[in-house]
Amino acid sequence: MAEYFLTVARGLEPLAATELASLGAEAITPEFCGVAFEGNRALLYRVNLWSRLGFRLLVRLATGPCGDADDLYQTVQQIDWRPHLPPDHTLAVDATGKNRRLNHSHFTALQVKNAIVDQQRQHWGERSDIDSQHPDVRVNVHIRGDRAMISLDSSGHSLHRRGYRHAVGAAPLKESLAAALVTWSGWSGDMPLIDPLCGSGTLPLEASLKALNIAPGLLREQFGFETWPDFDAPLWQQQIQDAKASRKPDLETIIWGCDRDPDVIQQASDNAQRCGLEGQIEFFEQELSELVAPADNGVILCNPPYGERLGQGEDLGQFYHLLGEVLKQRFKGWTAFVLSGNKALAQHIGLKSAQRIPVYNGSLPCQWMKYELY
Known part of the structure; x- marks a missing residue:
């Protein structure tokens, strides 16, 4: 041992x-x-x-x-x-x-x-x-x-770099943090999921990889241990074969991601293709103000800008208010999770959170906030 x-x-x-x-x-x-x-x-x-x-x-x-x-x-x-x-x-x-x-x-x-x-x-x-x-x-x-x-x-490059994300938006969420947020949401792949501010698609992609039981390391080219003197190639190949065999063929539900920026939607689609998920996730261009619920119930995961990297030229308070209104008026029956690194902005959502989980996005203290939408 x-x-x-x-x-x-x-x-x-x-x-x-x-x-x-x-x-x-x-x-x-x-x-x-x-x-x-x-x-x-x-x-x-x-x-x-x-x-x-x-x-x-x-x-x-x-x-x-x-x-x-x-x-x-x-x-x-x-x-x-x-x-x-x-x-x-x-x-x-x-x-x-x-x-x-x-x-x-x-x-x-x-x-x-x-x-x-x-x-x-x-x-x-x-x-x-x-x-x-x-x-x-x-x-x-x-x-x-x-x-x-x-x-x-033994890893070489950091394990959060899965290998699928050649293109990222201006404020990318690490794949490992996205996976943690999906786990905290309790979503298990049995109901619809949407990210209305998806950027390059990390949250929907990590949710899909988990729901399909796809080992994230299958997408990487190499690990550090593969060049060690005691590398056991047959044992490693067995691990890979076992991982491939445990993959589920199809999602049980629909996963969507949308964003107002057509360039980042293209990035998200390219990333999905590298995951082999291009037929399983639907990415589309959409203004938040025009978004309607694509199903009667489901889970919303999103990481809106919080003034650290994006949107300094916008009225972010107004944007958070809009997010709250869209959730409240158009997503009744859904459960929403919002990552926020700015408590003052989060208050503009205008909804009472059912749960708040403290988490760090890099060095920035944030909260993963749960909203039950009735």
Whole structure:
């Protein structure tokens, strides 16, 4: 059994713990911006393939003192790097966190790199080349106080980058956050769903991927572990085949997304095509003021502008008032969920929320607000 750590956005730790349990993880411990757990290599591959909420899956190698650069060097040197990094494999080091003496990520990463390649020279007489963009092995060092956690990054690029979203709007919602919002809504794919402000389509797409039980990692080209010395190709292929076999063929209901901008509707349609969902989701151009409910009941998910990135030239208070009026007058029998990072603007919706879940969109504190529309 190996020790793993899945990094997630702040506030998603409990959801991620539940997700990991469903994938077969053991000894699950939520921590700040991540979840520690244990499992075998098959689980490592499965979590990378299936996690809708995670950023990076780290394999913990060691934790040790890092009061200064010498301490950190010794902590890294005590790891036997031979099974993980032969000199014909390229290397990159990422550093996060800091303390009083190690407060510059580039310097910290350099100390870790030096410790690794010095050990390689001692064992083999040669060392790995550095490739910061596409390394065979990516090492992660995280400093918290006077302790450093040294890990291997099994994911490569962040897991939230599914691979389908080549085109995004001006204020894109991360796919992992969109997946969390869908989960919090309780929507299970059995009733109609619409995003009236869909942008490049992330919320409807993540809802569809979940409802069809499509592993989000199937859309990616490569994971970090595929270039590791101990990569088990047959085991990985089995995971992929199992994931493909578990996909449902068709949605049980209709999913719509609309926006007033024809360019972003085209982006959403292109993204759906890359997901293989072009025949399952309907994206269309529509002004919010002209929108009518496409069914008698269902779920609305939306992420309106809140003044951070979009709409500074508009009267956003008036826009939120319009959103509230459209929901109240035209969507009776529906349940709406609205992500807002601006409490003053949210008040203009003019509806009493039945539930508010605190969540972070990047570094911005937001609320995922539920409205029962009678």
